[in-house]
Amino acid sequence: MSGVRVAIVGMGQGGSAIYQVLKTIEDCVIVGVCDINEDAPGLKLARADGVPITNNFYDFLDTINIDVLIEATGKPLVQETIRKLKPPSMAVMDAQAADLMMLVVKAKQKLLEEKKQLLEIKRIKGEMDAILASVQEAIEVADINGYIKYVNPAFTKITGITAEERIGQNIFSASPDGALAECLRTRKNIYGWRTKVGGTNVEVVSNASPIIIDGQMVGAVVVxxxxxxxxxxxxxxxRSTSIIENLYDRLGQITGSKYTFDTIIGNNEELRKVINIAKKAALSNSTILLLGESGTGKELFAHAIHQYSLRRDKPFIKVNCAAIPDSLLESEFFGHEKGAFTGAVKTKLGKFELANGGTIFLDEIGDMNLYLQAKLLRVIQEMEFERVGGTQTIQVDVRIIAATNRDLKELVRKGTFREDLYYRLNVVEITIPPLRQRKDDIILIANSLIVKFNRKLGKKIKGLSKQAEIILESYDWPGNVRELENVIERAMVIADEDLITPKHLVQYLEPVSTTATLPIVEDLIPFDEMEKILLKKALERFGNSVEGKKMAAKALNISLATLYNKLKKYQL
Ligand SMILES: Nc1ncnc2c1ncn2[C@@H]1O[C@H](COP(=O)(O)OP(=O)(O)OP(=O)(O)O)[C@@H](O)[C@H]1O
Structure with missing residues (x-):
């Protein structure tokens, strides 16, 4: 143990006081205390601190382990004995001397404490100075009487007045019309105060606030x-407000993605395969080209892919390339700067900027002109573009899904579609089969449409009659699911019965289709035509092989020979 080793004899009030001060002195080690009274107050303290205790001060006299022995009993006999018997290396101090020493120690401790506080204040001031010096705004502080106490470097930069010139002046004569003087006069916060800084031509906008300490205003600060x-x-x-307005303008055009893969109805094997490919592709960032006839569900797929992707919380923006005039398409895609052309009264963001982070769906891509195809190619390759009339290059992160019902390869051959763009777009090519190739889904989709339109039209139609089902299944559906939707909705509008029957359907089916040519009167079909439809359906289901025909005959409850006769009769 290093430091001065001290022991105390006599742990009454005086000894206790000394003990407590000694404890706070860093270089002092209390090696023991002594009192003949077990209940002496100082002994309790020592016991709690784990300091060795004795009731016989002789224990201290034959040790060389004590540098200073403080005698606090005040008894001459004890004092005398200690002086006589102590080892020469031990210094003895009586209680009075110790008290005096304690006073000195306390004073020194106080001084040290004050020094520490001063250092802390200096440190805080240093930090404050650094902060105030780095602020771009001018700061000026005055006391309650208006005497300027502080200006920061930005004050000098903005006004040209140095700190030496300014500090010590009175604000009521230096800048009587300024926010600082006004704040001191009114004792209130001042905002957006526009003045010239006193004695200069420098026009400024200020905010000032009272400085309050312990509830009392002691000055004010202006920024x-x-x-x-x-x-x-x-x-x-x-500028930002105009961008925000712009965004609001466009918000209506941002079609958040509404549909998921669950919205796509159909159990057809080919369709399920296509959905699986689309799900896998959704999870990558690859560009997707959706092919398929009109109304097959390309847009539905685009929505579902976005919803299934990691970008689902970001925008889904649709652009119909066929619906926008060529002259506007570029600005629609990339936006324009204010004044870029007649009518460009404000800066507008393009669809690519709006889709940033999300997905852009370019519908009818086959109808895009060659000039824009070149621009689109650059966006796909580099994800950057300039607004029309702008010079700044804008970087985006957009996933592209394109769709068309046109034969892009044919367009490439004809030279109306860029080959390089075609290859860029069809990283993943998904072809959605037409409805006539997934006839097994027609009734499923029709029934779900009946549920949907019952809600929309306020009807209670239960479903399709058997004959109506047969008609729907044997129709070619050139307009695919969209046409099916239209036919079902129209049929439901005119149907007053529980079921949709042929009479509700036929008038809406294209005459080019197989069944539309049927001479159907109201909901009656001639027997032979009905036979023809049933035979066709049976063959479609079971196939044209001998085995298939056997099964078809069984399903129609006729003999195989009758089946052959009928097939011959109808030339099927
Ligand atoms: N499998 C399906 N299940 C349910 N509804 C479908 C299905 N496929 C398509 N639809 C519906 O059919 C309509 C046409 O689909 P969509 O607009 O996606 O077709 P498209 O291929 O994009 O057509 P176009 O090429 O004419 O733009 C939409 O109302 C869509 O919701």
Missing amino acids: FNHLTDFMKVMEELK
Whole structure:
């Protein structure tokens, strides 16, 4: 143990006081205390601190382990004995001397404490100075009487007045019309105060606040900036506001993606395969080309792919390339700067910018002109573009899904579609089969449409009659699911019965289709035509092989020979 080793004899009030001060001295080690009274107050303290205790001060006299022995009993006999018997290396101090020493120690401790506080204040001041020096706005502080106490470096930069010139002046004569003087006068916060800094031509906009300590106003502080800087911020604000307005304008056009793969109805094997490929592709970032006849569900797939992808919480933006005039398509895609062309009264964001982070769905891509195809190619390759009339290059992160019902390869051959763009777009090519190739789904989709339109039209139609089902299944559906939707909705509008029957359907089916040529009167079909439909359906289901025909005959409850006769009769 290093430090001065001290022992105390006599642990009454005086000894206890000394003990407590000694404990706080870093270089002092209390090696023991002594009192003949077991209940002496100082002994309790020592016991709690784990300091060795004795009731016989002789224990201290034959040891060389004590540097200073403090005698606090005040008894001459004890004092005398200690002086006589102590080892020469031990210094003895009586209680009075110890008290005096304690006073000195306490004073020194107080001094040290004050020094520490001063250092802390200096440190905080240093930090504050650094902060205030780095602030771009001018700061000026005055006391309650208006005497300027502080200005930061930005104050000098903005006004040209140095700290030496300014500090010590009175604000009521230096800048009587300024926010600081006003704040001191009114004792209130002042906002957006526009003045010239006293004695200069520098126009500033200021905010000032009272400085309050312990509930009392002791001064005020003003923060101000050049009006021109302020104007710049206002300009910036205006620009941002215009962008926000723009976004609001466009919000209506942002069709958040509505459909998921669950919305796509159908159990057809080919369709399920296509859905599985689309799900896998959805999880990558690859560009997808959706092919298929009109109304097969390409847009539905595009929505579902976006919803299934990691971008589902980001925008889904649709652009119909065929619906926008060529002259506007570029600005629609990439946006334009204010004044880029007649009518461009404000800056507009393009669909690519709006889709940033999400997915853009380019419908009817086959109808895009060659000039834009070149621009689109650059976006796909580099994910960057310029707004029409702009010079700044804008970077985006957009997943592209394109769709068309046209034969893109044929367009490439004809030279109306860029080959390089075609290959860029069809990284993943998904062809959605037409409805006539997934006839097994027709009734399933029709029934789900009946449920949907019952809700929309307020009807209670239960379903399709058997004959109506046969008609729907044998129709070619050139307009695919969209046509099926239209036919079912129209049929439901005119149907007053529980079921949809042929009479509700036929008038809406294209005459080119197989069944539309049937001479159907109301909901009656001639027997032979009905036979023909049933035979066709049976062969479709079981196939044309001998085995298939046997099964077809069985399903129609006729003999195989009758089946052959009928097939011959109808030339099937
Ligand atoms: N499998 C399906 N299940 C349910 N509804 C479907 C299905 N396929 C398509 N639809 C519906 O059919 C209609 C046409 O689909 P969509 O608009 O997606 O077709 P498209 O291929 O994009 O057509 P176009 O090429 O004409 O733009 C939509 O109302 C869609 O919801």
